[in-house]
Amino acid sequence: MSARTERERVELANTTFYEAMESGDFDILSGLWLDGDGDGDGVSCVHPGWPVLSGRGEVLRSYALIMANTEYIQFFLTDVVVSVAADTAVVTCTENILSGGPAEEAGELGPLVGQLVVATNVFRRTSDGWKLWSHHGSPVLTETDEEADDETPA
């Protein structure tokens, strides 16, 4: 298996993670996180602006809560960078998020909100494919401009 193939598999796992959020499919999302033989104890998750959540139970409960309060969410991923070393991979990406909560009136969609979030996702290779070990998302609060590509932001 070439390094290129593994890189593609990691990127696919990363894409699947966001698609599970978009479709609100808790089973797929749950299956993407490390599990079994105590590995699930080591997972961690930081949602934008949240404290750290540790362990599979706490992490998955947070997603159930978010899904219950999200009527609509779409992720446009940009700047996806994959770094693979042996059985671990680090993916960074920009999540350009468009989301809406439940509406005030039945049958309506709540107001849509745009959010700029950056994420660091750590995956581990298991016999069942690449699984999430850690997800850390955070809001981008600084001014961004073209200089961000070759200069550190002030």
Added chain:
Amino acid sequence: MSARTERERVELANTTFYEAMESGDFDILSGLWLDGDGDGDGVSCVHPGWPVLSGRGEVLRSYALIMANTEYIQFFLTDVVVSVAADTAVVTCTENILSGGPAEEAGELGPLVGQLVVATNVFRRTSDGWKLWSHHGSPVLTETDEEADDETPA
């Protein structure tokens, strides 16, 4: 080498990372990030509120910039959780930060600012010890209370 020993080594590398920031020692900080044989290309860093920085050059320039603009910084680490798997480790912690910039008047310290930041730090074991592969820090914006220990925050 027992798993416990490796865990301690990872935690020591994590502590050294913050001590290097406190003492403003760029050489120690630089030596803590993955280097050599192209490994440095895969490093990534997110400072609180910043976009993703990728590659050793971009990451280290950001630290040089931060150190130049920080007169005083102290980290009180809490909630340190270490998860080790083979040659990779994920550390999450809360950085209770007290910092101050250069003062308006010479010889004075600028106003001190407290910040609550959570971090996910990914380390890789090399022949030269555990080195940083990824650092992601983000501000805690939600209300935190005692429930955070066993319930997901709303």
